[in-house]
Amino acid sequence: MKRLFLKNIFHLFIAYFSAIFPAGAQNHETKQNFESLFPVQDHGYISYDIPPIIGAWFWGEEQFQPGGYEEFIDEASKHSLYNLLTIGFRVRGRDITDIDVHNQVKKAVDYANEKGVKIALELDPRIAVRKFEALYPDELQESLWLEEVPLSNHTPVDAVVRGINLNDHMTGNRTPYISLRGSLRHVYTYHKTAEGIDPGSLKEITDECEVVFSSSDSVVVRLPESNGYKPEHACVMVTYTHLVPDVFAPHLMEFTRTIVRSYSDIPLAGAMRDEWGFPPSFPADRMTSGKHFWYSQHYAA
Structure with a gap:
């Protein structure tokens, strides 16, 4: 009985590693990414019946420097299956209502779209509390x-x-x-x-x-x-x-809509809030x- 059990375990390991490393994988040079597995629709959005593969990207001050977003987008597009990145930031002195933040996000989104990666932006009034x-x-x-x-x-x-x-x-x-x-x-x-x-x-x-x-x-x-x-x-x-x-707050929705409208000129894949509440x-x-x-x-x- 013990020998039969070990034999079955051995066969399971063989099946598992065969699935991960199929024969001829060493000669497979084309990266199997999300775009090749699930083509994006003609309108540029992921089909509704296919859930996106989402990665959370939190910006630091370095992403606000000239071209500071390029390295991460390059790495994500080349070495991951992420086809949708969410951008959020908790940087002192940076508010979502700032024009320089808007302009940097626009550049990042345009660059990401060129690489086949969509961007959803955190448009949260808590990132503009002094303005509110x-x-x-x-x-x-x-x-x-x-x-x-x-x-x-x-x-x-x-x-x-x-x-x-x-x-x-x-x-x-x-x-x-x-x-x-x-x-x-x-x-x-x-x-x-x-x-x-x-x-x-x-x-x-x-x-x-x-x-x-x-x-x-x-x-x-x-x-x-x-x-x-x-x-x-x-x-x-x-x-x-x-x-x-x-x-x-009576004006909270109006304030939020103003933020959303201010980013309407950017081809974002969506907007979000992270765990809203008290x-x-x-x-x-x-x-x-x-x-x-x-x-x-x-x-x-």
């Missing part, structure tokens, strides 16, 4: 932070609520989604029981509180003394505004703890 901020300063993403503090019967209490800077796969070496400013939203007092907050004791005291200090990374709120009244806890609600478009919050228990939420006026509306 300048146009729509009131449509940036916010985060909501809750801080519970015990009240004092006789003296005011200061509550400190700190914010954070965020970043993700879209920031690279660009400016992260920094916190731009913090603002007090609401302060509520309440009485807590073994079952939780007593709903009947809930009271807003925002107008009775004082913002002692407010910056991009912290907000200090002074709460009045409770004077012996039943509510002995307060929840301070603070928002931080981040340098990234609000997911629900920026991440690490560690994740900040969200699950119930103290940190995504927020904006447009999201709340």
Whole structure:
């Protein structure tokens, strides 16, 4: 039985390597690429019933130099089966709305088309956050932070609520989604029981509180003394505004369409966004703890 098993394994190896290295392969000089296996249609696009072979190409500063895109395209066209490359970049000082970025992409696409390689470009508003901020300063993403503090019967209490800077796969070496400013939203007092907050004791005291200090990374709120009244806890609600478009921003689609239209003169194979949504919050228990939420006026509306 053991000998029969080994014999079958041997035959499988022979079949496997015969498929990879067929007889006469040494004399086969023509590169078997995607174009020879699946010819492109007359209109220049890949047939709908044939999925493209996609390679992700992330540009660095070197690709923005004169002819800086040629080497990679040459290598991809000669030594790979990729027939569609996606271009994305996370380079400090380079925005998708910059005219020099547009012009360099156009040259790269024209060159790639000559080599039989199609290009899809990442046209994402997160690669132009400063431009979006300048146009729509009131449509940036916010985060909501809750801080519970015990009240004092006789003296005011200061509550400190700190914010954070965020970043993700879209920031690279660009400016992260920094916190731009913090603002007090609401302060509520309440009485807590073994079952939780007593709903009947809930009271807003925002107008009775004082913002002692407010910056991009912290907000200090002074709460009045409770004077012996039943509510002995307060929840301070603070928002931080981040340098990234609000997911629900009213002008986000218009801003994105403008970007897409600005590249309509380039024969791209398509456009894309990479994992769109709220920026991440690490560690994740900040969200699950119930103290940190995504927020904006447009999201709340």
